[in-house]
Amino acid sequence: MTSARFLVFALACGLPSGSYKSQRYSLLAQITSGNVRDLELKWVFQSQSLDKFEATPLVADGVMYLTQPPNDVVALDARTGRPFWIYEYRPSPRAATCCGRVNRGVGLLDDRVFLSTIDAHLLALDARTGRLLWNVEVADFQKGYSLTHAPLVVKDKVIVGTAGGEFGIRGFLVAYDAKTGKEAWRFYTIPGPGEPGHETWSGDAWKQGGGSIWVTGSYDPDTNLTYWGVGNPGPDWNGDPRPGDNLYSDCVIALDADTGKLQWHYQFTPHDEWDWDAVQVPVLVDAEWGGRPRKLMLWGNRNAFFYVLDRTTGKFLSGKPFAKQTWAAGFDESGRPIKVPGTAPSSEGSLVFPGVQGATNWYSPSYSPRTGLFYLSTWQGYSSVFRKFAVEYEPGKRYMGGAPKSVISALRREPFKSWGEESGYGAVRAIDPQTGEWKWQFKMDDVTDGGILTTATDLLFTGGREGYFYALDARDGRLLWKKYLGGQVAAGPMTYQVDGKQHVAIAVGHSLFVFGLRE
Amino acid sequence: MRDLLRVTTLLVAAAAVCAQQAFNTSQDIEAGGRLFRAHCAACHGADGAAVRGTDLGRGQFHRGSSDQDLFRTISNGIPGTTMPPISLPGNQAWQIIAFVRSLGEWKAPAGATGDPRRGREIFDGKAGCLTCHRVDDKGGWAGPDLSEVGALRSWVQLESSVLRPAGTVRPQHWQVRAVARDGRTISGLRLNEDTHSLQLLDSQGRLVSLLKNDVQSYEIVKNSTMPSYEGKLTRQEADELVSYLVTLKGRNP
Known part of the structure; x- marks a missing residue:
């Protein structure tokens, strides 16, 4: 963060979630509820790959930096879409990912672009030419490690975490010097012998305990803490090989950004047997709580609860369900969930709400300081039957102790609807953090993997599996504009200004669409 | 069916010959070098001499030395050896062959030494x-x-x-000189161009995109400076x- 240029764009669109607070809230205000109907297509970037397109682009100085799945970086003219350069990276064809050869975007610092790859490398490129500056092996992909999220740049470091929670990894978060690629610190999400938290594991289970990281974290310059959501413990769906709470799986962890030392953690789902990764973007909000200003963290979790935490201390302030759930009866005084007996996976199968994909997932939520509402994409009334079976760990192979079954398919499906609302539906819900109650919802027939963007003009942009891209009124959920784009939205929208004109970008299907106002 | 196969084979062969003739420009050699380093150098070495009994730069091959032979070896591999078949899109195999043919030039000529x-x-x-x-x-x-x-x-x-x-330089090193509506001169390396726009890396190291309709004039400088x-x-x-x-x-x- 050595140049003013970076600071300027950090406020607008140079960070994966819009800002270090990860609110996905933009101050750009040209597009309003009054003119949003005049949005028209400005240009399209067509991916050369048929892999799932989950990236949110970044824009700095009129240049858009985007990943083309799996691991190419393209620098485009943000005004016309014409490419300046393309960096092609060919990950090993043997790289293992659970759910597609995906990448969710790049990191940016000064004149450097950072790319994480599915074969677990981190690369720095020259933002002007696309030339490779350094390339480090973060982990051994042959042991099931991969990298899929946009790296987070904090000061002079670039931070990235390892995916592979379905492959028996021992996850970690690692920071590199942005200039040299030299490792600065490393934090294992599964503590080893002698480290605090190790007592929540039994025997050698920690060695393949999972704890993946696959969405970008947040950073608070005031506390100098960087916050990250941690994925499921391994094996999935069968906790027998790993008695205990299995820290720091399904936690939010708060680390000192300079040293990587753990300051606090909160575990959303202790001893998780449903695969409810806490891979949601930590949303940082400064607001009144209990009559005084407080530094809060808002979190809509895959386990169907909406949480408010104190982000200085990690103290649990509230937890309320935002979707149908049957696994928890509430919380004890410390904020630990009270599990409902009989909801753990069983050999004959246990019906649990929410289902395996959760009541939300990695889809970026948004918070608008104007409305004071937290917005998330949810799967409502959705369940799975969780069955478990025995599993042996084999390096690099899938390490999953069960097979959940749902009517609604987990990742993607053909464009025909084959179920009724009783099996679940998708929705954007607007939650009032003060009460944990939702104020409005925008219902979709199909479920949604779309991220959310809000703006200073009270617009909310999102999409869903059906292929629509929407602009809603952030105050009441009213539909203001829609466009059918013919593919699944599995990415977050973003907005940027170039030549004094506001644009909105969204990846849909295998293309990135960019809209602006008709002239 | 057999006729169809024969026709297809002929077409493929014809395409192969055409491709071979067309894909040996300096850009192809450069692209071929990148591909060679990505796919071949791990075993063959950067100079093509690392596998015992072969020296690609000096024309020593295990199996056949014509361009067609090399194309077949790259595409099919050599069964029973560690040489795998490599499936490459488009003309990439021909670009690798073009690079292999240029390998001999990569070493310092006799007598040339330098620190x-x-x-x-x-x-x-x-x-x-x-x-x-x-x-x-x-x-x-x-x-x-x-x-x-x-x-x-x-x-x-x-x-x-x-x-x-050279008097003229490769298209990827052509320069753009444009005069904006306000009289400002913009010059830089031409990264990309289409009917309506130009993308360049300007002399300050900034990525710039110009709409041809938005500038007073522009020229593409193909001569080396x-x-x-x-x-x-x-x-x-x-x-x-x-x-x-x-x-x-x-x-x-």
């Missing part, structure tokens, strides 16, 4: 190369970035570029300069 450290002093100092060229994070933006030039160009090519810069160093450097100095350039291979490829 790369001394060459770097000449590059940074007397020859003034950094005024226009860039190596890693030093230098100007007017000429091509040379950080990886040792991996892209042979000794013979580099020596020729220093002593006898690189001065010849013939007579400006001694024979020994030129060798030293080139011996430094061939060490520039980028970082961690």
Whole structure:
């Protein structure tokens, strides 16, 4: 963060979630509820790959930096879409990912672009030419490690975490010097012998305990803490090989950004047997709580609860369900969930709400300081039957102790609807953090993997599996504009200004669409 | 069905021959070099001589030496050996072959010796190369970035570029000179162009996109602005300069 240029764009669109607070809230205000109907297509970037397109682009100085799945970086003219350069990276064809050869975007610092790859490398490129500056092996992909999220740049470091929670990894978060690629610190999400938290594991289970990281974290310059959501413990769906709470799986962890030392953690789902990764973007909000200003963290979790935490201390302030759930009866005084007996996976199968994909997932939520509402994409009334079976760990192979079954398919499906609302539906819900109650919802027939963007003009942009891209009124959920784009939205929208004109970008299907106002 | 197969085979063969004839330009050799390093160099070595009994740069092959033979070997592999079949899109196999044919030029010619450290002093100092060229994070933006030039160009090519810069340069090194509506001049390396727009890396190292309709005028400069160093450097100095350039291979490829 050595140049003013970076600071300027950090406020607008140079960070994966819009800002270090990860609110996905933009101050750009040209597009309003009054003119949003005049949005028209400005240009399209067509991916050369048929892999799932989950990236949110970044824009700095009129240049858009985007990943083309799996691991190419393209620098485009943000005004016309014409490419300046393309960096092609060919990950090993043997790289293992659970759910597609995906990448969710790049990191940016000064004149450097950072790319994480599915074969677990981190690369720095020259933002002007696309030339490779350094390339480090973060982990051994042959042991099931991969990298899929946009790296987070904090000061002079670039931070990235390892995916592979379905492959028996021992996850970690690692920071590199942005200039040299030299490792600065490393934090294992599964503590080893002698480290605090190790007592929540039994025997050698920690060695393949999972704890993946696959969405970008947040950073608070005031506390100098960087916050990250941690994925499921391994094996999935069968906790027998790993008695205990299995820290720091399904936690939010708060680390000192300079040293990587753990300051606090909160575990959303202790001893998780449903695969409810806490891979949601930590949303940082400064607001009144209990009559005084407080530094809060808002979190809509895959386990169907909406949480408010104190982000200085990690103290649990509230937890309320935002979707149908049957696994928890509430919380004890410390904020630990009270599990409902009989909801753990069983050999004959246990019906649990929410289902395996959760009541939300990695889809970026948004918070608008104007409305004071937290917005998330949810799967409502959705369940799975969780069955478990025995599993042996084999390096690099899938390490999953069960097979959940749902009517609604987990990742993607053909464009025909084959179920009724009783099996679940998708929705954007607007939650009032003060009460944990939702104020409005925008219902979709199909479920949604779309991220959310809000703006200073009270617009909310999102999409869903059906292929629509929407602009809603952030105050009441009213539909203001829609466009059918013919593919699944599995990415977050973003907005940027170039030549004094506001644009909105969204990846849909295998293309990135960019809209602006008709002239 | 058999006729169809035969026709298809002929078409493929014809396409192969055409492709072979068309894909040996200097750009193809450069692209082929990249592909060679990605797919072949792990076993064959950067100079093509690492596998016992073969020396690709000197025409020593295990199986067949015509371009068609090499195409078949790349596409099908050699059963019973560690040479796997490699499936490459488009003309990439031909580009690799073009690169292999150029391998012989990559070594320093007999008698040419140079000290790369001394060459770097000449590059940074007397020859003034950094005024226009860039190596890693030093230098100007007017000429091509040379950080990886040792991996892209042979000794013979580099020596020729220093002593006898071509009158015209490759399309990827063409320059743009444009005059904006307000009279400002914008110049830089042409990265991309279409009917309506131009993308360039300007002389300040910024990515710039211009709409052709939005500028007063523009021209594409195809001639080299690189001065010849013939007579400006001694024979020994030129060798030293080139011996430094061939060490520039980028970082961690």
